[in-house]
Amino acid sequence: MTPDVIVVGAGYAGCVTARILADVGRKVLILERRNHIGGNAFDYLDENGVMRHEYGPHIFHTNSKKAVDFLSQFTDWYPYEHRVLGSIEEKLVPIPFNLKSIELLFSNEKADHLKEVLISVYGMNTKVPILELRKNDDPQIQELAEYIFEHVFKYYTMKQWGYSAEEIDPAVTARVPVLVSYDDRYFQDQYQMMPLEGFTRMFENMLDHENITVQLGTEAMDHLRIDPENGAVYFNDNLFENPVIYTGLVDQLLNYVNGDLPYRSLEFDVQTKDGQFQPVTTVNYPGPAEEYPYTRITEYKNMQKEPPVDKTTIAVEYPYIYDRNGEKGNVPYYPVFTDDSKQKYSAYVKLLENVPNVYLLGRLAEYKYYNMDAIVDAAIEFSHQLLEKE
Numbered sequence: 001m002t003p004d005v006i007v008v009g010a011g012y013a014g015c016v017t018a019r020i021l022a023d024v025g026r027k028v029l030i031l032e033r034r035n036h037i038g039g040n041a042f043d044y045l046d047e048n049g050v051m052r053h054e055y056g057p058h059i060f061h062t063n064s065k066k067a068v069d070f071l072s073q074f075t076d077w078y079p080y081e082h083r084v085l086g087s088i089e090e091k092l093v094p095i096p097f098n099l100k101s102i103e104l105l106f107s108n109e110k111a112d113h114l115k116e117v118l119i120s121v122y123g124m125n126t127k128v129p130i131l132e133l134r135k136n137d138d139p140q141i142q143e144l145a146e147y148i149f150e151h152v153f154k155y156y157t158m159k160q161w162g163y164s165a166e167e168i169d170p171a172v173t174a175r176v177p178v179l180v181s182y183d184d185r186y187f188q189d190q191y192q193m194m195p196l197e198g199f200t201r202m203f204e205n206m207l208d209h210e211n212i213t214v215q216l217g218t219e220a221m222d223h224l225r226i227d228p229e230n231g232a233v234y235f236n237d238n239l240f241e242n243p244v245i246y247t248g249l250v251d252q253l254l255n256y257v258n259g260d261l262p263y264r265s266l267e268f269d270v271q272t273k274d275g276q277f278q279p280v281t282t283v284n285y286p287g288p289a290e291e292y293p294y295t296r297i298t299e300y301k302n303m304q305k306e307p308p309v310d311k312t313t314i315a316v317e318y319p320y321i322y323d324r325n326g327e328k329g330n331v332p333y334y335p336v337f338t339d340d341s342k343q344k345y346s347a348y349v350k351l352l353e354n355v356p357n358v359y360l361l362g363r364l365a366e367y368k369y370y371n372m373d374a375i376v377d378a379a380i381e382f383s384h385q386l387l388e389k390e
């Protein structure tokens with residue numbers, strides 16, 4: 001039977017859209033190349049009884065009631081506030097860098113002075129992007145800004161992105177501001193919580209619908225063919241005129257005709273340890289690559305509601321240049337925004353202008369960093385627009 005809609009990818013973008021369309025009677029076929037649903041938010045209980053996040057730690061935080069209400073149809077939640085420490089000068093200090101971090105790293109007298117200056121310039125409970133702090137003319141703030149830049153951002157950014165903080169989009173470093181406060185939570189959003197039985201269970205419930213069929217282990221491009229010149233889409237060699245919602249890589253969709261879009265990839269060295277490994281879920285290692293070739297270590301059980309006691313699972317995270325054919329670094333994680341990559345992406349979108357039934361949605365297809373809540377909101381919005389159009 002011909003589906004009403006084909007969705008490529010069973011991550012947030014694909015699953016949320018599939019569910020909304022299925023709820024109003026559309027027969028949806030989801031093609032997913034991996035052997036599991038959930039996209040990069042996939043999690044599962046490992047041999048240590050730890051809820052492991054296969055593609056890096058995922059923490060749900062948002063100010064969007066719309067996203068919470070939508071997802072709450074498919075899961076209950078438990079409260080979880082994420083805390084990150086940075087290993088700086090052999091001490092563990094709060095990240096984002098805050099007033100407590102200053103106290104831990106400077107003498108009492110110096111710390112009191114620096115805090116006073118910061119509060120008088122920016123006010124208490126404010127967030128200041130590091131690049132903005134560095135632009136301040138006050139010599140004391142400059143000195144502090146240089147210290148924070150050197151110890152928190154400089155090498156970390158280089159390791160994570162392969163570019164210096166000045167070279168990449170300022171939005172990237174602005175994601176981790178300096179906090180003029182004692183709030184040591186990584187996020188300050190209104191809702192901070194985790195799905196009671198994990199993200200994967202939430203996705204299972206979302207897709208449990210008579211109008212949704214999921215084909216796992218299915219590379220969509222083995223079944224779909226796009227002919228941009230004639231504005232046509234073929235599914236298993238038959239012309240397909242219903243909507244195709246594509247949440248995968250746009251360069252792959254168009255056979256890499258404009259070249260590969262650059263991504264940053266990651267590799268996780270997963271290890272079993274006894275007891276407890278570190279005091280919080282994530283410890284960052286912002287020192288130079290020669291000292292710490294990895295960026296952070298995550299201890300997954302620290303975000304679990306009922307964690308196992310005697311064993312623990314940690315993941316040491318190493319950034320890589322993405323190479324789709326490589327033995328390592330072959331998962332595209334973060335788009336790398338440069339003028340060149342933005343132009344390349346626009347050229348791909350232009351090619352698709354002539355194919356009205358293909359829609360690009362999600363972090364890969366839109367070549368954009370989305371948090372989980374943001375892609376839920378975007379998928380809800382997209383689905384309603386699609387339904388209005390019909």
Ligand SMILES: Cc1cc2nc3c(=O)[nH]c(=O)nc-3n(C[C@H](O)[C@H](O)[C@H](O)COP(=O)(O)OP(=O)(O)OC[C@H]3O[C@@H](n4cnc5c(N)ncnc54)[C@H](O)[C@@H]3O)c2cc1C
Pocket residue numbers: 008009010011012013014031032033034038039040041055056057058059060061218219220221247248249252333334361362363364370371372373375
């Ligand atoms: C390391 C890391 C940590 C993160 N942590 C957080 C966090 O703490 N909090 C937060 O809110 N967000 C976090 N995010 C962001 C979160 O992962 C994204 O918001 C979310 O994955 C976006 O969903 P998506 O559906 O767009 O993409 P994905 O989750 O990537 O889903 C796309 C799916 O499409 C499939 N697919 C692609 N191409 C094809 C094809 N050709 N054929 C078949 N299937 C295909 C893929 O296999 C994948 O399953 C993190 C991201 C990363 C990289």
